[in-house]
């Protein structure tokens with residue numbers, strides 16, 4: 001995610017309140033994403049695939065997994081702080097841009113969200 005920074009830099013103060021998913025390829029941790037929620041609103045953070053195997057479909061697998069997970073939890077919304085240069089990736093999964101943008105750690109971010117239809 002930030003390969004140039006120390007491991008400590010990707011730790012979050014509320015990590016113990018989150019759910020952390022790992023994708024393993026041949027027993028090697030290859031992708032990660034963390035999910036946090038307040039009520040039925042979910043946020044994912046720190047989605048990252050190992051640099052040498054990016055664009056091999058693993059990010060999509062993780063995204064599909066957490067989308068299904070959120071549906072099973074009856075989430076109404078899933079949102080993230082998306083790097084602007086990864087926006088296209090999120091469009092593929094039905095995320096929409098909001099008007100909230102910011103700059104942090106050398107990257108431009110935009111808040112993106114996907115709303116779920118609750119089936120009765």
Ligand SMILES: CC(C)(COP(=O)(O)OP(=O)(O)OC[C@H]1O[C@@H](n2cnc3c(N)ncnc32)[C@H](O)[C@@H]1OP(=O)(O)O)[C@@H](O)C(=O)NCCC(=O)NCCS
Pocket residue numbers: 001047048049050053054055056057058059060061081082083085086087088089092
């Ligand atoms: C962004 C990231 C999670 C995507 O995972 P991935 O395994 O590389 O993506 P996939 O192989 O599943 O890609 C699925 C599609 O999204 C596209 N895509 C992937 N990364 C993209 C990016 N950064 N920008 C635009 N499109 C992207 C792929 O080209 C592919 O398109 P296709 O279906 O038309 O072929 C991964 O590249 C990554 O870890 N990047 C560095 C960290 C990062 O940017 N994390 C996200 C922070 S918001």
